[in-house]
Amino acid sequence: xxxxxxxxxxxxxxxxxxxxxxxxxxxxxxxxxxxxxxxxxxxxxxxxxxxxxxxxxxxxxxxxxxxxxxxxxxxxxxxxxxxxxxxxx
Numbered sequence: 001x002x003x004x005x006x007x008x009x010x011x012x013x014x015x016x017x018x019x020x021x022x023x024x025x026x027x028x029x030x031x032x033x034x035x036x037x038x039x040x041x042x043x044x045x046x047x048x049x050x051x052x053x054x055x056x057x058x059x060x061x062x063x064x065x066x067x068x069x070x071x072x073x074x075x076x077x078x079x080x081x082x083x084x085x086x087x088x089x
Contacts (some may be wrong), residue, residue, distance in 0.1 A: 004042055006035070025052040 007019040018035045020042070022025045027038050027050050037048045053061065 001041075004039070006039070011037075020052075022052065024054050025057075027036050027052050 002022065005021040007021065008016065009016045017029055018032065020035060020038050022028070022042065028037070030038060030050060034050055041050075062063075
């Protein structure tokens, strides 16, 4: 038997995002329509619509995302020779 848990935040909760769990895996940051889609895919589909992962898997995804989306390091423009400066004028 599979046990699927839906966590719905109450008014005073710090985190106001619904969550769905199956075992040690859970969806992360779903809107209400995404939550319903995930429930339907867990129950009736062979492929999940939204990813589910353990806390460690979500942390690894966040680490990859933040590393990948860092601003590019500053690059010095190439030096311009005096001849190129004269030709540009």
